[in-house]
Amino acid sequence: MIKLIKNGEIYSPDYLGRKDILIVGDRIGYIKENIDVPNDFVDIEVIDAENQLVVPGFIDSHVHIVGGGGEGSYKTRTPEIQLTDITKGGVTTIIGVLGTDGTTRTMSNLLAKARGLEEEGISCWVHTGSYQVPVRTVTGSIQDDIILIDKIIGVGEIAISDHRSSQPTVADIAKLAAEARVGGILSGKGGIINIHMGSGERRFDYLEEIVENTEIPITQFLPTHVARNEELLEAAIRYGQKGGFLDLTTSTTKQFSDDDITKCSRALRELLDNNVNINNITFSSDGQGSLPKFDDKGKFIKLGIGKVTSLYKEVRDAILDENIPIQDALKVITVNPANILKLDGKGYIDEDYDADIVLIDKESLNIKTVIARGKVMIDNGETLVKGTFEE
Template identity: 35%
Template sequence: MMLIKNATLYAPEYRGLADILVVGEQVVQVSAPGGSSALPNTKEIDARGRAVCPGFIDNHVHVLGGGGGLGFRSRVPELQTSQLTRVGTTTVIGMLGYDQSTKDMRGLLGKTKGFIGDGISAFALTGATLRHPVPTLTGDLCDDIAFIDSIIGVGEISISELGYGYDSLGPGAQYIAETLVQALLVGRLAGKGGILCLQVPPYFEQCLKPLFEMLDKSHMPIEQMVPSHVNQTDGYMADAITWGNRGGWVDVGANYRPDNHYARSTQPAEAVTQLIEAGVPLQKILISSDGNGAPPKEEKGEAVPTRANYGHVGSLHMVWRQLIEQDRLKPEEALTLVTSNVATAYHLKNKGRVDVGMDADLVFFDENWNVDTVVARGKVMVEDRNIVVRGMFETTILEGLK
């Protein structure tokens, strides 16, 4: 048991001062301060002066490491648990990226189970960016979603990797449509979202246009897809505004920034403002890191890229804090983009809120919105800025022989 006292609670809506009682992995009571009494052997944390919020959900992370695309030396290492918890992320949705040659679904599921063993929550999407049909664990996309608990959808699937428009002319959109309907229907069978995460190369002004055409023809629900990093170019942002106004999710990429070598991108915090001002409902906007990948840098004048552009998972927290500090959104509004909206989009029933019956995924922030303490599934992972739980080999790798 754990009793968190005197928290300034954002659930994500502002709830004022509260005590939060945790039993096992769940929140069992939220009451006014002093409203809960601790039994013996209950861990008590006085959260006075700190905001307690739902743990962040990062919906797009290359947990095995991205492919790099600059030879085998640029294969990114696997993400470690404390890289997520130290930035307030307690739930991660992992997926393969463009390297489906040296990384596969077995590795992804192994990594997902490892995260769960460490104490955080982890889910996976079946598939990979480029290959159609997508690689799967069982040999069948529907079986993956139906029978593997951790697999909740499909992605990230590119409609046309690297911007060459050939796939967008027909087969790409057709394949997305086929995959979409399979994931949707088997998701209903298995009681999961069956959501499809889309990689949309924003070149040749195609962006989401083949998908609008596909939706117009098929009448499939737009909410089954999550287009990623919509702030990559102005053209993609324009399509994302239409997408959001038609009821679709729009996912802003926290690592897609001009100061992070994406010269044509809109700053993520500014992108959120632009989407809202253009009429996209706040509850349809998500932010993800697309972290632990390393696409080649977009260098001007270079025919062939020579450097990889690593995406930090910590960008999610950084952009979220910017939304508050730059007075773009109130804390409780900004929180929805990384907590409750994501849980709704991906049908994660026990995630994204602090309330009775929900998983005890909690982040405590200091007055400057720095991550102070993190609880994941009722277990303290970070306390007073010190990392309490690490992956099994993190310390050994970081500190070497002793």
Template identity: 40%
Template sequence: MARWILAVPTSPRLMPKAEIVCPGFVDNHVHVLGGGGGLGFASRAPELQTSQLVRGGITSVIGMLGFDATTKDMASLVAKTKAFVQDGISAYCITGATLEHPIPTLTGRIRTDIAFVDEIIGVGEISISELGYGYDSFGEGAQYIAKAAVEGLLAGRLAGKSGYLCLQVPPYLSEVLKPIFEVLDKTGIPITQFLPSHVNQTDEYMSDAINWGNRNGYVDIGANYSPENNFSRSTLPSKAYGILREGGVPANRITMSSDGNGAPPKEEAGEKSPVVANYMPVRSLHRVWKRWVRDEGVSIEDALAPVTSNPAAIAGLSRKGRIAVGGDADLLILNEDLEIDTVIARGQPHFRSGAMVRTGMFDATIRDEMGTAQHVVGG
């Protein structure tokens, strides 16, 4: 008979070689409609299927638009969010897109999007600079971020939501988070209103992230941002957690997300312009989490917080990310090798022993068409 251990972020240090029950993962940054588009129409990633999330242990997803707010819009994002909920997992979204200032919304205003649309819980992802990730931020870019953050803050208070702002930061030049530090100092907006995404993209970004975390702000590690995944200037996400903690960032202020289903231009050594999109799988979240525990010596309970309770906290999802009376029954059962054996979302099994128990309407059809059909237990 299997030995079971309940794993929560605040539990005592866990013993190895046991099946582990833990909260389902909360992925706070996923391009559910498909990211990309920066290399032409063919570089637009397809819509995400529910089974892709479930197989990665993700029971709660926060979706957003990205680079392409021309062929994809907020109405489609809200519809996709509703579809995930109909498929049996928990899904939310945030309003906006990476490059536009002002950002696209569903109702015409950030404030009314958050106040009146149940699925919309925040703002983002928004780049500091209107020119996007390849340029330093200056002037009106940071000022617009401040205005958008206040809109989210006020709407969140009205609607009982977080209203937080997911921040896309130009990582490759000198400014990084410095314009947002200036925003904090000049406006008094709470630092917890912002979530800087994928801080392990460069050494400079990591340095600013440590300062940010030491001011009690949340920082987000990007599970797909790695030299192993064509991001040559990044810090391995498996190493980033330890670096942030050694720099003094509190454990309850670190999150990790996948940037899943995104498709940014691939960095090609020796080429002036990229020609291939670099796909970002959602399952990287679980893969990096395992490396924290196996390779970096992070305890299971400490490693769980950045993918469960911490992202739930900044997103204002009080019933998510923990195992507790009154919480949602989003659970994973991991085997002794930390592989996912069972996924339960909202109290219902979705994945068990390597097979999907429940799928979205077109999951099986798509797998069959792609030549990857698998048996579905229980239909």
């Protein structure tokens, strides 16, 4: 029940220096310069974090937890994600989404899987809907889903500018945003619309038109896959300079795309160099989603699968290869998604926050230990907790 992390350098993600952290149950109880273990007291598990960085557990805001895909027919439907697919990447909180397939992958599946992952030890919420418009909800209403169902915090991923989308109009997207916004306001949730950005030439046109011609703020949208190609990234820079949120996808590779994809760590550097606010940028993995490749006629060629472990890899590359300060690089997978999605108790190392903590080797920046809600999932590289059906 009680754990003490000693001798680590804390990034909250802002640098706090060398401090000790006392974990009581699933929460952070105290952060002090030095915490001694008292004599003749209850057993306290001491974790020595010497030569390690102590950082918040990572948040992956776009994961296909019930699988995705099917673009190459039924046999290409990707399988459900397993617990260690998540925790090995230092991720302690995820947001589940559907995707292209809103027929054989349903909201009931999504909610059940989210609750199952929570039973196994991590935190999980979901968005209502899939690529398609009209959105297939649980209650029949986006607003009701967000207000009445605890696990539903937003809408998405809704596809635009993509040959697989249902080709919604500007008015369609505006109505979705209005419902999500009111649902979020009335429930204290983010009410964000997660927008799948395809490679079509419309890019951010729809979102910018809504912001210009309605009362819906630009911060109601979280467009993802925005480094899909150079033209889209350039449009994303302009959108970000106006105050819009931007999500970079860490799983996508040129091997499984016809687009000229910009590596996430490099794209982050470009956004920052062009004065996009670091607080408005997130990374997500698209984990367990399909990575289909089509030819120039739209014919399916081959398929890959997204990995949650790609999330921290790109953050690490941003630090080592792009010289982005550790505290800034960490923000895109900790405080930023927590603030944008209104995830209370997440994203920071602070007293009375959830005890979601990752220990990273100071020299190699490799993940060593992962703690989710106060429970050690990975200990010095060894998996201690596996999913129900994992060997």
